[in-house]
Amino acid sequence: MRPLVVLGVTGSIGRQTLEVARHLGLRVDAVAAGGPSTALQGILSELGEVDVALAGGDEGELREVASVARGAVEVGGEAVSALAGRPDRVVVNGIVGAAGLGATLAALEAGNRLALANKESMVAAGPLVNEALARGGGELIPVDSEHSALHQCLSGEDRADVSRLILTASGGPFRGRTRQELENVSAGEALAHPTWDMGGRITVDSATLMNKGLEVIEAHHLFGVGFDSIEVVVHPQSIVHSAIEFLDGALKAHVGHPDMRVPIQYALTYPRRGPNPAARFSLAGNRLDFEEVDRATFPALDVAYAAGRTGGSAPAALNAADEVAVEGFMRGELAFLSIAEVVAATVERVGSGSVSDLAGILAADAEARRVARELVSTARTPA
Numbered sequence: 232m233r234p235l236v237v238l239g240v241t242g243s244i245g246r247q248t249l250e251v252a253r254h255l256g257l258r259v260d261a262v263a264a265g266g267p268s269t270a271l272q273g274i275l276s277e278l279g280e281v282d283v284a285l286a287g288g289d290e291g292e293l294r295e296v297a298s299v300a301r302g303a304v305e306v307g308g309e310a311v312s313a314l315a316g317r318p319d320r321v322v323v324n325g326i327v328g329a330a331g332l333g334a335t336l337a338a339l340e341a342g343n344r345l346a347l348a349n350k351e352s353m354v355a356a357g358p359l360v361n362e363a364l365a366r367g368g369g370e371l372i373p374v375d376s377e378h379s380a381l382h383q384c385l386s387g388e389d390r391a392d393v394s395r396l397i398l399t400a401s402g403g404p405f406r407g408r409t410r411q412e413l414e415n416v417s418a419g420e421a422l423a424h425p426t427w428d429m430g431g432r433i434t435v436d437s438a439t440l441m442n443k444g445l446e447v448i449e450a451h452h453l454f455g456v457g458f459d460s461i462e463v464v465v466h467p468q469s470i471v472h473s474a475i476e477f478l479d480g481a482l483k484a485h486v487g488h489p490d491m492r493v494p495i496q497y498a499l500t501y502p503r504r505g506p507n508p509a510a511r512f513s514l515a516g517n518r519l520d521f522e523e524v525d526r527a528t529f530p531a532l533d534v535a536y537a538a539g540r541t542g543g544s545a546p547a548a549l550n551a552a553d554e555v556a557v558e559g560f561m562r563g564e565l566a567f568l569s570i571a572e573v574v575a576a577t578v579e580r581v582g583s584g585s586v587s588d589l590a591g592i593l594a595a596d597a598e599a600r601r602v603a604r605e606l607v608s609t610a611r612t613p614a
């Protein structure tokens with residue numbers, strides 16, 4: 232297999248990708264992270280000769296990273312994208328946020344296989360990502376467990392026979408609570424996800440259900456399915472990772488442990504399968520529950536559906552506003568219920584225009600961040 236480039240190597244997806252690479256005996260020849268950290272130094276000391284790109288960092292810290300790295304160390308967003316654009320690579324994009332968009336486009340323009348965890352790329356710029364994929368002639372295999380499940384369910388099927396995509400949602404740590412009960416929940420409570428162990432932003436997004444909204448938009452662009460044909464159902468056990476419904480009413484679902492090493496490995500080995508990187512799953516002893524989403528308590532899902540339907544720059548604004556609102560919530564500056572309110576108000580104020588290039592997406596992203604920051608600074612703080 233081609234060498235791996237692991238972007239976001241210090242994160243939850245990045246570290247699990249390194250585990251899968253070790254498990255499969257794959258060579259990693261380049262990694263990227265947001266900045267220097269002791270976690271990065273630990274990773275570099277265990278890897279062989281890899282080149283490193285960091286989005287930022289001060290000189291002293293960078294010298295420390297360079298002393299551990301056995302390859303070149305470059306700094307800046309361009310350097311991160313340059314690693315993704317190395318030819319003949321399998322690129323895993325585990326960067327968090329819209330910051331991952333440049334690397335997604337670079338990997339696809341270069342004709343690489345892109346194992347995409349960075350859903351924000353697809354949300355903010357789905358049409359541009361699909362154009363880059365077509366131009367570069369490479370492959371885009373989703374890593375998000377729901378989209379990996381849908382990719383596998385759709386494999387070998389005629390798309391004309393598929394009537395609906397059904398995305399499952401765990402419901403997050405606040406499933407079953409009322410809005411009143413959510414008024415003063417803390418970041419610590421939101422970060423205690425019942426079934427998945429993930430980075431901070433996606434975990435808070437899982438608690439608001441914004442994560443599922445972003446995934447609906449991601450699925451729309453990945454599989455070319457209209458929003459009216461994408462449904463979300465709550466499934467607390469996170470064992471059914473998603474399903475498709477056919478015209479004749481039959482459902483085909485993907486089932487297994489909630490363990491990201493499995494979809495990461497699938498994106499690397501597709502169309503073949505490698506040996507199980509996780510524990511074996513047994514149907515016996517497990518139960519499956521499904522329920523409707525409580526859309527009144529978790530309005531973020533519908534805010535995302537609306538932005539997806541509007542299209543143009545609205546999904547980029549949605550994502551940027553959510554990044555700002557979640558950061559505000561994690562710093563204790565914004566109440567949990569205000570996250571969806573800030574995002575909805577930002578998308579409304581920024582509006583939507585048609586976007587045909589990266590500059591247009593970045594402009595919408597920047598304007599949404601400005602508006603969202605203003606709204607966070609005037610919103611109700613938690614008690």
Ligand SMILES: NC(=O)c1ccc[n+]([C@@H]2O[C@H](COP(=O)([O-])OP(=O)(O)OC[C@H]3O[C@@H](n4cnc5c(N)ncnc54)[C@H](OP(=O)(O)O)[C@@H]3O)[C@@H](O)[C@H]2O)c1
Nearest residue numbers: 239241242243244264265266286326327330348349429430
């Ligand atoms: N975790 C999961 O199970 C899971 C499942 C499905 C999808 N995803 C998606 O995968 C992505 C990563 O999620 P995560 O949970 O792994 O996040 P995470 O644990 O917070 O890790 C984020 C990674 O991105 C790096 N990073 C941040 N800004 C960067 C930049 N400007 N340039 C390069 N690297 C940057 C961070 O580096 P530093 O350590 O230096 O900050 C870190 O390595 C997200 O889009 C998420 O929605 C995650």
